[in-house]
Amino acid sequence: MSKLKLKWTTLLAIMIMAGMISCSSTGGTGGGFTVTISSSSTNVTATSSITLTASATGGTLASVQFLKNGAAIGAPVTAAPFQTQVDLSSADNGSLSFTATATDTTGKTDTSDAVTVTVNIPVDNTPPTVSLATSAATVSDAGSITLTATASDDVGVARVEFFKNGTFIGQAFAAPFSFQAFLTQSDNGSLSFTAKAFDAAGNSSESSPVGVTVNISVATLLRPSKSGSIAISGNNNYIVQVNPENDNVSIFRSAVENGTRVVTKTVDVPVGVEPSSVVIHPDDKTAFVAVRGEAKVVKIADISTATAAITATAAVGSEPTGIALSPSGKLLAVAEFGESRISLVDTTTMAVISSVEIRNPRALAITNDGDNDDTDEKLIVTEFYGEVIPGTVEGQDNTRKGVVRSYALTTLAPQQKTEFLPLAVPDFVPNETSPNQLYAIEISPDNSKFMVVATAASPFSKAKFNENIFQLLLIGDVTTGAAISRINISAAIKNQVAEGKLFMADIVDLGLVGNNVIYFAARGADAFQRAELSGDSQSITLGAG
Numbered sequence: 001m002s003k004l005k006l007k008w009t010t011l012l013a014i015m016i017m018a019g020m021i022s023c024s025s026t027g028g029t030g031g032g033f034t035v036t037i038s039s040s041s042t043n044v045t046a047t048s049s050i051t052l053t054a055s056a057t058g059g060t061l062a063s064v065q066f067l068k069n070g071a072a073i074g075a076p077v078t079a080a081p082f083q084t085q086v087d088l089s090s091a092d093n094g095s096l097s098f099t100a101t102a103t104d105t106t107g108k109t110d111t112s113d114a115v116t117v118t119v120n121i122p123v124d125n126t127p128p129t130v131s132l133a134t135s136a137a138t139v140s141d142a143g144s145i146t147l148t149a150t151a152s153d154d155v156g157v158a159r160v161e162f163f164k165n166g167t168f169i170g171q172a173f174a175a176p177f178s179f180q181a182f183l184t185q186s187d188n189g190s191l192s193f194t195a196k197a198f199d200a201a202g203n204s205s206e207s208s209p210v211g212v213t214v215n216i217s218v219a220t221l222l223r224p225s226k227s228g229s230i231a232i233s234g235n236n237n238y239i240v241q242v243n244p245e246n247d248n249v250s251i252f253r254s255a256v257e258n259g260t261r262v263v264t265k266t267v268d269v270p271v272g273v274e275p276s277s278v279v280i281h282p283d284d285k286t287a288f289v290a291v292r293g294e295a296k297v298v299k300i301a302d303i304s305t306a307t308a309a310i311t312a313t314a315a316v317g318s319e320p321t322g323i324a325l326s327p328s329g330k331l332l333a334v335a336e337f338g339e340s341r342i343s344l345v346d347t348t349t350m351a352v353i354s355s356v357e358i359r360n361p362r363a364l365a366i367t368n369d370g371d372n373d374d375t376d377e378k379l380i381v382t383e384f385y386g387e388v389i390p391g392t393v394e395g396q397d398n399t400r401k402g403v404v405r406s407y408a409l410t411t412l413a414p415q416q417k418t419e420f421l422p423l424a425v426p427d428f429v430p431n432e433t434s435p436n437q438l439y440a441i442e443i444s445p446d447n448s449k450f451m452v453v454a455t456a457a458s459p460f461s462k463a464k465f466n467e468n469i470f471q472l473l474l475i476g477d478v479t480t481g482a483a484i485s486r487i488n489i490s491a492a493i494k495n496q497v498a499e500g501k502l503f504m505a506d507i508v509d510l511g512l513v514g515n516n517v518i519y520f521a522a523r524g525a526d527a528f529q530r531a532e533l534s535g536d537s538q539s540i541t542l543g544a545g
Helices: 008-017 489-496
Strands: 034-039 048-057 061-068 083-088 094-104 109-111 115-119 129-134 143-152 157-164 167-172 177-183 189-199 204-206 210-214 230-232 238-243 248-257 260-270 275-280 287-291 296-301 309-315 320-325 331-336 341-346 351-357 361-366 378-383 400-408 414-420 432-443 449-457 469-477 483-488 507-513 517-522 527-533 540-542
Touching: 034 061, 034 094, 034 109, 034 115, 048 061, 048 094, 061 083, 129 189, 129 204, 129 210, 143 157, 143 189, 157 177, 167 177, 167 248, 177 189, 230 275, 238 275, 238 287, 248 275, 248 287, 287 320, 296 320, 309 351, 331 361, 341 361, 361 432, 378 432, 400 449, 400 469, 414 469, 414 483, 432 469, 449 507, 469 489, 469 517, 483 489, 489 527, 489 540
Parallel strands: 275 320, 320 361, 400 432, 432 507
Antiparallel strands: 034 048, 048 083, 061 094, 094 109, 094 115, 129 143, 143 177, 157 167, 157 189, 189 204, 189 210, 230 238, 238 248, 248 260, 275 287, 287 296, 296 309, 320 331, 331 341, 341 351, 361 378, 378 400, 400 414, 432 449, 449 469, 469 483, 507 517, 517 527, 527 540
16 A cells, blocks of 8 residues: 655645544634624724724623734723723824723633724814903902813814923813912912813923913911921912821922812922921922921922922920911921920021010911911911829819910010810719810811810720720910810710711811811721801711801
């Protein structure tokens, strides 16, 4: 018998015809599992998106990877409906091939036949037209002006960006294309505003510049200053936050984009061991930071840039825990907790110009009547630990009172001493509790009230975190120094919150919106609580308004 010499390709063909090997046009793993792909459109003539959908027979889909001309489109889709959106523009003009590679719940795989999409989108090379108008040509008071752009395009305007002296300040994505530009004394001089319009194809054009003359005579803080770990500039464009664990401060830029405020970190500035408090000067360019671990205050310039840096340092007393600025920004008050003293620092020279003794000051705030004259302002300071009431036995539930002291700002002459006595605590195990640990203070924008958050203790009873420790809101009269109310925040939570209540332990700060809406920050709960103060300042209502 003669020998046959067969090529492998011939042998393979014979085996296929004999049924020894099966083949599939989908390249699957067999078992009848087949995937197909469909497109919401196969002929695209305008910039838009199509929806690709995968379906299967002979198995249950577990994941689908969609591909465009053989390249993966994003991550695999792992949940029904097994779809993906594909954006198409004139850059895609021509014939596109879409496929889907799928895996079923048993591990079988298959790749679909291709679906072809023809794209014929006219190329847009025509830029939009844009003009700009401002609500004022001259500005003499700090505040906002409105920038309004009129833009049009043969296809459509995608967005309009706004610039001040060539620097981007905000954008709008829908008509009317407008932006609020906040101006302060730091803007004094001639400003040039422009608008730049973009269409979906990326074409752009810029408006003619519009000039605005700014002559704001005095830079003044817009509301009473308070000590705190976060400060916001008067123009709302910058935020500075102390980071005690990292020994630095973080500076953020804040801008409104299409009606939404967007916050972006610009730089971290090392300041020293354990920064504790920060304020921002009315020029909106300078920040001051108390550095508790090094008994100093640092001055940071150019917070509006990524090159913000320390330019001066003031040595102060031990453990500065809080700082606040006078309305003019010329004076900085410092609470020196470890030194039992408050000091005034000249912000120009960074020299301590006067001091006065006070027992363990923690937080402070300065009134603001809206002008640049600091001589008629008042400095209000909390003594952190409650003062023992004469004639009582230490360790009882009613032996301490919270103390807040007021001083003439520029002279530090003592004025009022406000005392917050122990209060009854119905519905709890102890009968009374004593104000103690006065953490933070804020003055209402109308300068009528000061508000203090404090932790109260009832040490005589058996220790139990939700029965003998209470969070309080203490309210006093700025003018007379009279105590107005002592509100038990813990009791309000117990009585007003039905489910999902947090104890709000260790409330260390508060913020006011207007004169009566309060936000409490609880370090122990990692939470904020909103409350509305009653008209008589005797109670609070928790929750959203």
